[in-house]
Amino acid sequence: MEASFYHAKTRYPGIFGWIFTTDHKRVGLLYLFSSLSFFAVGVSLGLTMRLELIRSGMHFYSAQTYNAIFTLHGVIMIFLFIIPGIPSSLGNFIMPLQIGARDVAFPKINILSWWLFIMGGAIAVTSLFTGGGPPDTGWTFYVPYSIRTGTNISLAVFGVFLIGLSSTLTGMNFLTTIHRLRAPGMTWKRMTLFTWSIYATSWIQLLATPVLAITLLLLIIERNFGVGFFDPAKGGDPILFEHMFWIYSHPAVYIMILPAMGTVTDIIPVFTRRNIFGYSFIAASSLAIAFVGYLVWGHHMFTSGMSDTARIIFSLLTFIVAVPSGVKVFNWIASLYKGSIRMNAPLLYTLAFIFLFSIGGLTGLVQGALATAVHVHGTYFVVGHFHYVMFGGAGFGFFAGLHYWFPKITGKLYEEHLAKLACFFLFIGFNMLYFSMFVLGWEGMPRRYYDYLPKFNGPNLVATIGSWILAMGLIIMFYNLVHSLFAGNEAGDNPWEAASLEWQTTSPPPVENFAVQPVVTKGPYEFR
Amino acid sequence: MVTGWPNMSNPADDTFFFILGISLTLLALNTGVMIYFVFRYSRKRHPKAEEVGENTLLEIIWTVIPTLLVLAMFYVGWKGFVYMRTAPPDAMVIHVTARQWSWTFDYANGKETNVLKVPVRKPIKLLITSADVLHSLFIPAYHIKEDAVPGRETHLWFLPDQLGSYDLFCTEYCGVGHSSMITKVDVVPQKEFDDWYAGKKEEAAGTEEKPGSKKRAGKHEAGQSAREGAELFQTKGCTACHTADGTPKIGPTFKGVFGKKETVIHNGQERQITVDEAFIKQTLLHPEIDRVKGFPPIMPSQQGQLTDKEIEELIEYIKELK
Numbered sequence: 001m002e003a004s005f006y007h008a009k010t011r012y013p014g015i016f017g018w019i020f021t022t023d024h025k026r027v028g029l030l031y032l033f034s035s036l037s038f039f040a041v042g043v044s045l046g047l048t049m050r051l052e053l054i055r056s057g058m059h060f061y062s063a064q065t066y067n068a069i070f071t072l073h074g075v076i077m078i079f080l081f082i083i084p085g086i087p088s089s090l091g092n093f094i095m096p097l098q099i100g101a102r103d104v105a106f107p108k109i110n111i112l113s114w115w116l117f118i119m120g121g122a123i124a125v126t127s128l129f130t131g132g133g134p135p136d137t138g139w140t141f142y143v144p145y146s147i148r149t150g151t152n153i154s155l156a157v158f159g160v161f162l163i164g165l166s167s168t169l170t171g172m173n174f175l176t177t178i179h180r181l182r183a184p185g186m187t188w189k190r191m192t193l194f195t196w197s198i199y200a201t202s203w204i205q206l207l208a209t210p211v212l213a214i215t216l217l218l219l220i221i222e223r224n225f226g227v228g229f230f231d232p233a234k235g236g237d238p239i240l241f242e243h244m245f246w247i248y249s250h251p252a253v254y255i256m257i258l259p260a261m262g263t264v265t266d267i268i269p270v271f272t273r274r275n276i277f278g279y280s281f282i283a284a285s286s287l288a289i290a291f292v293g294y295l296v297w298g299h300h301m302f303t304s305g306m307s308d309t310a311r312i313i314f315s316l317l318t319f320i321v322a323v324p325s326g327v328k329v330f331n332w333i334a335s336l337y338k339g340s341i342r343m344n345a346p347l348l349y350t351l352a353f354i355f356l357f358s359i360g361g362l363t364g365l366v367q368g369a370l371a372t373a374v375h376v377h378g379t380y381f382v383v384g385h386f387h388y389v390m391f392g393g394a395g396f397g398f399f400a401g402l403h404y405w406f407p408k409i410t411g412k413l414y415e416e417h418l419a420k421l422a423c424f425f426l427f428i429g430f431n432m433l434y435f436s437m438f439v440l441g442w443e444g445m446p447r448r449y450y451d452y453l454p455k456f457n458g459p460n461l462v463a464t465i466g467s468w469i470l471a472m473g474l475i476i477m478f479y480n481l482v483h484s485l486f487a488g489n490e491a492g493d494n495p496w497e498a499a500s501l502e503w504q505t506t507s508p509p510p511v512e513n514f515a516v517q518p519v520v521t522k523g524p525y526e527f528r
Numbered sequence: 529m530v531t532g533w534p535n536m537s538n539p540a541d542d543t544f545f546f547i548l549g550i551s552l553t554l555l556a557l558n559t560g561v562m563i564y565f566v567f568r569y570s571r572k573r574h575p576k577a578e579e580v581g582e583n584t585l586l587e588i589i590w591t592v593i594p595t596l597l598v599l600a601m602f603y604v605g606w607k608g609f610v611y612m613r614t615a616p617p618d619a620m621v622i623h624v625t626a627r628q629w630s631w632t633f634d635y636a637n638g639k640e641t642n643v644l645k646v647p648v649r650k651p652i653k654l655l656i657t658s659a660d661v662l663h664s665l666f667i668p669a670y671h672i673k674e675d676a677v678p679g680r681e682t683h684l685w686f687l688p689d690q691l692g693s694y695d696l697f698c699t700e701y702c703g704v705g706h707s708s709m710i711t712k713v714d715v716v717p718q719k720e721f722d723d724w725y726a727g728k729k730e731e732a733a734g735t736e737e738k739p740g741s742k743k744r745a746g747k748h749e750a751g752q753s754a755r756e757g758a759e760l761f762q763t764k765g766c767t768a769c770h771t772a773d774g775t776p777k778i779g780p781t782f783k784g785v786f787g788k789k790e791t792v793i794h795n796g797q798e799r800q801i802t803v804d805e806a807f808i809k810q811t812l813l814h815p816e817i818d819r820v821k822g823f824p825p826i827m828p829s830q831q832g833q834l835t836d837k838e839i840e841e842l843i844e845y846i847k848e849l850k
């Protein structure tokens with residue numbers, strides 16, 4: 001038997017064997033390790049925010065510090081954790097295996113993407129300690145504030161620019177890989193739905209991210225050379241910035257959620273032992289989301305001063321794009337029907353995902369309808385909503401995938417009871433933390449508030465207590481994974497008896513993935 | 529006068545409960561079915577999985593029905609929105625200027641306040657703009673908000689149907705004072721409003737102290753512009769961060785600052801300066817060059833906000849604050 005890629009000889013010794021690698025599995029793990037590290041930082045920042053918000057008038061640090069912290073929290077969670085999270089880590093590791101490829105199409109560009117990502121992250125971190133100090137604009141960098149504030153915006157924005165470049169390259173790389181490197185017999189309809197979701201995501205990364213890049217560059221130019229693109233004092237238009245920012249950042253929410261949807265779609269059949277229900281509808285809905293998703297950015301601007309006609313059209317389109325997500329949920333549930341269900345941790349996290357994502361999606365309808373959007377926009381309702389979608393959705397999907405592919409990646413089994421216990425804590429804490437935010441938002445508490453009126457005390461306290469329970473869950477979950485990495489039982493090659501291609505090679509796989517070129521003769525979820 | 533919803537917050541409430549009703553039903557159904565399947569088809573109860581095959585009819589049903597539902601939601605939200613955006617022609621117009629971090633309300637007769645005082649049961653139309661960065665005017669009680677955009681005028685209207693005092697928040701992040709950019713909507717009886725409205729023109733709120741007029745009576749010129757400076761100190765929003773009485777706020781106090789030796793951060797390096805006319809002018813126009821040590825770097829540049837004459841006046845005013 002061939003040695004796993006961990007033990008194979010690399011061109012450079014030790015750590016250099018990792019940072020100069022071109023093996024998609026190593027690149028995937030580099031991404032996994034770095035984005036989870038950023039996640040840990042982001043969570044710590046979130047917890048300090050909740051501590052500050054425990055009660056009206058309670059102050060552990062200054063308003064300026066709070067503003068810097070929520071900006072950093074947002075930037076880290078969006079650009080350094082959830083966007084690269086599933087596609088660049090699990091996608092990198094798993095997708096080429098699932099289509100029977102030896103590597104991605106451009107292995108050197110793949111590692112270049114990681115370097116850009118790390119450089120961008122490092123530059124963003126540097127911006128905290130240099131120049132005018134930590135950025136304080138929120139992750140949205142809205143002008144004219146971002147042009148006028150004395151904090152270190154240009155450097156931070158340049159960091160994000162590099163991260164965007166990295167994301168574009170990854171998208172391009174994966175698209176080419178999926179088009180060109182599928183194994184013999186791997187027709188489009190035999191691809192896993194995870195690969196389908198990565199495919200749809202990659203299109204968004206490739207087409208939408210350049211808009212972000214150009215927007216951020218214009219911002220840097222305006223800040224440093226005084227060219228008036230956005231600041232009305234210089235003849236610019238601040239609403240133009242909002243449009244350009246959201247033309248990227250709305251599709252970006254699908255970069256976050258689609259791979260998570262793909263992950264749980266792969267998990268469900270394996271633990272119900274039957275084919276997924278509505279394969280082609282799930283694949284088509286991913287593509288539909290990817291393309292209609294470009295047309296709805298205006299729903300972030302329902303109170304921006306944009307024309308009323310534009311608001312009405314964007315509201316209509318927003319409701320249309322909700323439908324494909326609904327279709328996915330129905331298909332997932334129908335896939336449980338007449339199965340033989342094994343309630344392992346990946347499936348448990350998947351069910352939590354479905355529930356939390358549904359709440360996130362349904363509250364999105366409240367924000368999509370104009371009459372209610374006007375009330376909840378800019379309040380904690382929105383903060384609740386996007387945590388349900390990004391954390392309850394994309395985050396829980398990521399956790400489900402981490403458990404599901406843990407044996408594939410490490411060759412070890414995690415401890416099942418601990419994994420379930422963690423899921424329980426996560427679920428309880430999550431709902432206490434974020435459901436309270438819906439209540440606060442509907443009552444009118446604005447977001448990005450360092451302090452609030454005493455009438456908002458109750459739900460804020462519940463949220464803060466929830467954040468501690470959630471943190472417990474995270475600690476248990478990561479303890480379990482890390483501990484099992486060293487002390488877990490041997491998993492064998494295919495512990496879940498899955499049918500898709502990534503499980504047909506050894507766990508962990510050898511450097512070039514398959515000892516012999518696989519030939520595909522059946523679908524990814526056919527267990528007989 | 530106003531037809532349709534008797535109470536301003538009703539369109540939002542109606543839409544909310546409509547969507548909430550449908551959403552809760554869907555969520556309960558989905559979750560119920562999910563949990564039922566998990567138990568009914570657990571490995572113990574159902575050891576052998578069966579293949580079910582695809583079902584296009586079912587797919588069509590659960591695409592079409594949700595589409596119809598969301599279209600209904602869109603329609604309800606749209607209808608409410610049109611009402612919320614169409615001010616009755618007899619609405620009383622009040623101009624709003626948002627700035628870091630205060631609100632100014634200008635009435636037709638030239639009255640200017642920091643609290644939005646309105647007569648009960650009279651439709652009010654707000655024309656909103658901003659003097660600096662983005663803000664957003666939010667009155668939770670009426671479920672309305674609209675951004676304040678510099679260089680642009682946006683609008684809102686509402687019908688204050690009950691007496692009382694309601695919160696008015698800023699909901700577009702605007703810097704360090706964002707969460708204290710709060711004021712009130714005071715809904716008073718028509719009579720009370722009329723008396724107040726006919727009363728003498730209030731000066732910008734909070735101008736109790738006017739140190740510019742105390743000393744230096746001889747130097748009439750300087751005294752005059754220092755008085756103007758004191759006005760500017762209030763109206764240009766400096767009070768959000770500075771005080772004239774010696775207590776530091778978000779920024780240094782102006783009391784005794786003139787002639788003081790200070791440490792500033794220049795390109796990341798510390799250096800010593802003396803606060804003089806040139807330094808104040810530089811701070812007003814290019815605050816990023818020298819940042820006073822120990823304060824957050826948030827002093828906004830006043831470039832384009834202040835004329836040269838106004839800068840002179842502010843400097844005179846600061847000089848006076850011994």
Ligand code: HEM
Binds near residue numbers: 047070071391470471
């Ligand atoms: C323990 C975990 C977390 C806690 C306690 C937490 C807490 C918070 C709080 C309290 C805010 C609101 C700040 C404000 O508006 O004043 C916030 C904002 C935000 N959170 Fe989280 N969060 C957590 C995890 C996450 C995750 C996993 C993500 C993304 C996947 C995320 C993304 C964001 C974003 C994008 C913002 C908006 C920042 C901005 O307004 O610029 N958070 N978080």
Ligand SMILES: [Cu+2]
Binds near residue numbers: 702
């Ligand atoms: Cu504001």
